[in-house]
Amino acid sequence: MKKNLPLAILSGLLLWIAWPPTPYTTFLLFIGFVPMLLAIENIIKDDKAKKGRRVFNTAFIGFLIWNTLCVYWVYNALKIVGEIVAIPITLIPYSLGPLLMAAAFWLYYRLRLVAPRWVALIGLVCFWVGYEYLHQSWDLNFPWMTLGNGFAISHQWVQWYEYTGVYGGTLWVCTINILVFLIYVGLREAQTKNTRLSLIGVALVVLLAPLGYSLSVYSNYVEEQNPSNVVVAQPNIDPYEKEGNIPANLQVDILIHLSRQIAQPNTEYFIWPETALPEYIDEDKLRSSNLIGQARFFLRNYKNANLITGAETYKTYDTRATETAKPMQEGGFYDSYNTALSIENGDRLQTYHKSRLVPGAESLPFGNALSFLKPVFEHLGGATGTYAPDKDAGVFYSQSGIGAAPSICFESIWGGYVARSVKKGAQFIAIITNDGWWENTSGKDQHLDYAKLRAIETRRWVCRSANTGISAFINQRGDVVKHTEWWTKTAIKQDINLNSELTFYVKHGDYIPQAGCILTGVGVLFLLGMRLKRKQVLTA
Known part of the structure; x- marks a missing residue:
């Protein structure tokens, strides 16, 4: 030894x-x-x-x-x-x-x-x-x-x-x-x-x-010209102060102000970071949410615009309707979600719930076997503890038919998962994240670098909105063409090229590791x- x-x-x-x-x-x-x-x-x-x-x-x-x-x-x-x-x-x-x-x-x-x-x-x-x-x-x-x-x-x-x-x-x-x-x-x-x-x-x-x-x-490599103007906002709100210390409507005002400063009449997408709407919103009452109303009012000046934003949402049930449902003190049950919302000028709202959850911080691994640890894990990942996931990758479609792949934080390191959104029709990837939890460490830089690989695998532009940095635009070759600095309140815009062609990897997914698993089983x-x-x- x-x-x-x-x-x-x-x-x-x-x-x-x-x-x-x-x-x-x-x-x-x-x-x-x-x-x-x-x-x-x-x-x-x-x-x-x-x-x-x-x-x-x-x-x-x-x-x-x-x-x-x-x-x-x-x-x-x-x-x-x-x-x-x-x-x-x-x-x-x-x-x-x-x-x-x-x-x-x-x-x-x-x-x-x-x-x-x-x-x-x-x-x-x-x-x-x-x-x-x-x-x-x-x-x-x-x-x-x-x-x-x-x-x-x-x-x-x-x-x-x-x-x-x-x-x-x-x-x-x-x-x-x-x-x-x-x-x-x-x-x-x-x-x-x-x-x-x-x-x-x-x-x-x-x-x-x-x-x-x-x-x-x-x-x-030459991208096919199919431009769409996108604005990414970075509000730079300390994640430890988002809950309670800064009023929710003020946080949304900051995002609106940053977005409006650089928006164009033809801007088609605004992208705000993970949990940008910092109140728990009942999914059965989304249209009556003051924060969503505030965002919609902002969009009125941009005829074809859509807003992709992070939010924390929940659903309530009379009985335990899902495996992840938790009991409420006043009776009944509820599921909480780390959510991406797509908001338009009209009445339509689209939701996607984060599916690849962080073990411990957002989900209880092997929940049935480790149920005795739930009181500990509920204190991790903010105030919500265990989230309920969607079953598969999602796609947001705009009024004009543009498909966007919503990817919430941790999900962006799963190439095969992001590829499933692209296979369903996504023409660009929207990553919303809150890397401020990691502070000014190499974690935030690695997370940005990994997004370049998603661009190459899918040949899609990546538009990345991070609450405290680093926000960026990444082209189809994986080049970071524009980015913000760490711990800076700002917004950036870019004409990206939409792409509808599917790569071999998008079509076939993780065939290499699947074959590796089969051969591992044979070896064992x-x-x-x-x-x-x-x-x-x-x-x-």
Whole structure:
């Protein structure tokens, strides 16, 4: 363990340095796993006992360093509830991902015991992709550290995400790391010169072919002209003061003033941030809401305009109508929602409820099994605790037929989920968020960078409204063409190009991780079968 621990730590540090928002170091992703693979190789080949445990512990330490250094800011979002609660809850994103990553390497070790190294390395890629897909799909989802996200700061390299999504980046990173590892170990294993040259040749092709293709696409990509004028407002209201300290109508006035300053007669969309309407609004009485009336009054001067804004809404029931419904003190039940609203000049209102909820802050993971923790979780994520989600991605349609994909905060890191909105007819992506909870940390920058990948995957403009920054417009190549500064009260506008063409990724979704999960299942069943066979031999 002692001689392999520095290698594990080196892997963690290399991957952290390579991760957004650090510029110019993305290339380290291609060698970040090599020290870890060498450490595991050393453990496999030594003659000490408890190799499986040592493999797991070594991998866990390296990946814990990588994850913690990249998402240290998660603690800031939870500290409002106090350190006693925030510290244990923060351990979920800090340690759960590394545990799953270490499990993938442990499965690789088990496969090495019964199969050639090249087979086990292919298995490792499948196990890793399977872990990533699991971590975006279960109740404790947190796909922030999906390997393909590492290219968000160097989006010019991965224009082919329109075919593969971020999981294509995961395969790219894993494959090159494995090839570099094989070249290195070949030097100490007296590998033949021809074999070594072949591996070097394959590694160069795998590295340069996708890179060259991407840079060519980036240089030659031309958007079809279909302009729409959009205004994004950033009110810069301290999230800790939104509830109660600043009157709700004053907060809406701030947004109206910022929007009106730069609006044009032909502006078609105004976009305000998450929970911009800071009162709990009964969804059965939306049209009688004073705040929505205030917004509608503002829109009267813009004939074709639509407003996409965040709000907190609720529904009441006489009986427990849904699994997420909570009891009210005065009797009956209610569901609360983190909502995106589409408001028009006419009577039509459209609603979308955030579906990808933050575990702990907005939803209770494995609610039935952990129901005893509800009193704790209800204090997280503002004053609402557990939200009720929509079942699928949504689309807002304007009076003129323009489709917009509403994406609320955390949802924007799910490429496949955003792609479903686009497949339903969205011609641009509207991200509304409140990154102020994280304060001035790299979390806000990573969140913005990841939005560039959504633009590439779908070839849609991204219009991003953040309460306390960073708001931005991102074109179909993933370029941030305009953005605000952090902690600045302002608004920006842009003529974006609407797009109705569907990319391969939008049409087919996350086919790569789904295949990885199937192969992971096959690998696990194979290992279980081999273990059972070994037991039968020993007892015969």
